[in-house]
Amino acid sequence: MSTPPTGRTWITAEWLSETGGSERVVERLAAAMPRAEVFTPVAFAQGAPSIARERIHAAFRRPEALMRRREAAAAMNAASWSTWGRTLDRKADLVVASHHMSSHWTAAYSDVPHVSYVHTPARYAWFPELDGRASSLPARALCAHIRRMDRKAAPRVRAYAANSEATRQRIQQVWDRDATVIHPPIDLGRFAGLEPAGGEPFVLGLSRFITYKRLDFVIEVAQAAGVPAKIVGGGALEEELRAKAASARVPVEIVTGTTDAEVAQLMADAAVLVYPAVEDFGLVPVEAMAAGTPVLALDEAGTRETVVDGVTGYLLGGLDASAWADKVGAAMALDAAACRTRADEFSEESFEESILEWISAAVDS
Template sequence: MSTPSPSGSIRPPIILPPNGVLAHEWIEQYGGSEQVLAEFAELAPDADILCLWNSAQGRFKEARVRESWLARTPLRRSKVASLPFMPMTWRIWRNKGYDWALISSHAFAHHFRTPGMSFERIFVYVHSPARYLWAPEIDSRGHGFARTIASSGLRAIDRHAARHPRTLAANSEYVAQRIARSWDRTSRVIHPPVDVERLSTVDDWAELLTENERTVLDKLPRPFLLAASRLVPYKAIDQTIRVGKKMGIPVVVAGAGPDRDRLESLAEELGSHVTFLGRVSDEMLYALYQEALVYVFLAVEDFGIMPVEAMAVGGRVVANSIGGTAETVEGIGQVAPAKDIEAVAEAVERVAAKPRPNSLSLEKRFGRARFRSEIAEWIEDVL
């Protein structure tokens, strides 16, 4: 169960009270959780940012970022190997005058504590309880070593830590339900920020491409289905390739990752027309959203920022009927069970016949100004 986020008009930008601290698992150059952290950093411009390690030097002012002891060890190169040390690490931070904390958690950052700070003043924004502990069926990291340490008591430790903060926020209703199952806690749903305001200001993203990018875009077959994400198994790009084969429509794959060889072999085996572009620029990605017949996104995601970005630039979307994406595309795109190729193909046909989406409603549901307003309201209710 969850408590819905408050509705109403969006207030002017607000700065959170002084003497706070922000915490985030580890900082990468790209990622939806990092976008949340970036908004937190603007809401609390003087707050330190605590993390296990920082792999995105320059993204935040170096003077603000404090890394843990793990950053000085080889463990920073292996998230799985460092898992047993994470809960303990989040419990030993020195208090440098912090009065409250805003936590961005998708593993163990919600274990954070520091001397002199009441749990009543710790706010935890939950991207998900650690998938490899609580949802190993949809996260391959839940197998092997991670599953072994889960069975050794880490789940009990994690559940106990989640009972301490007074209030939790979830990034989707789907995650709120997982929080209730895993931690027996209610949470307030606040969808992550998507830069709908900026994305919707460009009518044709192809006009912003480099000459080489425009050449690549113009040579793509029309129509095509788009599959764009990191190339890892749980993103289910193989299912999009199968849908394209069934419908006789070429598939364009944008993204890089360890699953590329397997996906190329599958395309060859099926005799499918699949074009692999590798990693592309943001401008190229947005242009692909606009040029594609449909963006097919079949991963089980906790929220799923990319389908919202696609709809913000006018792209049509079909998403998995399981997960946070089923919430985000509701009323705009189509959903279907990812494992049912025929159902996905029918959803593609339905959404392709609809007008392209308008960004106005998306801004109210997912925009950055809306996110800041809801986060500030959540914290002010307590502080």
């Protein structure tokens, strides 16, 4: 059993907002290193609820209005790291970054050893073909700053870990660094004992309501399959999705404002999760499998590493709604127990053990 690092440890994160994949990783890092303090430019009142509030140091608290504009939140990040970075030599012995935009930048300002767990190099800055949200002039200027700061910080980080093989390849491509692959943790306890509530089968789309998640395509698959759909989440595209749902040839329900428990039950109730996003890892498909629900996903990036084709779902090339619809029935017939067994490989305990081993090796090198 690996042990937490000794000495003063900082965990850095871009923001702690509504619970998502990166926030859950920060929570597990904090659980694995119970003496570490967490530094973030932006913290919601309910962000990362499992971490004691006195452990969280934030430049801005409860910035809900600003967080509605990601450019504002990103600018707040960019303005914070240099100040904190310059204090590190007096206040920390180790920095563990949870990175998807800027949190490893403190390495550019300090000689304190840094290690970085990477969800992705900022996709809108490095891979706009995958995430086209940074189209405005201010956003493009910010992306140039992100690339410049990443190039300064990356050579100074002692070790990188990547959440998937796809992310490892991106790190190699843009920063010329190798990384250890450590898949993110799944809270398997959320799904323990869940059983479908019964009722008419439906396909599930679950994510933030943003463009690259392609929830409109989920509705198209449901129409082509002749199966009702539920689209669960929230975000900027809610009105567009409601309009598409209203004109669909099958019943489509848009569900927002759900609790974690309600989302888990919806996953268990669904006949199949349709997940057409290109993801760095993709927690949602693994969570669906933990609930016993098979997955239809793209044969690309993170889902290629998690969904076992023909066993826990099907991997498809391209976005042809008819081809996806043709697999809905076959996916419904897959074994729920096999889905749960696959999800068990991504436990929180396995993640924490792997993280501590990686940190220990990096610090000792």
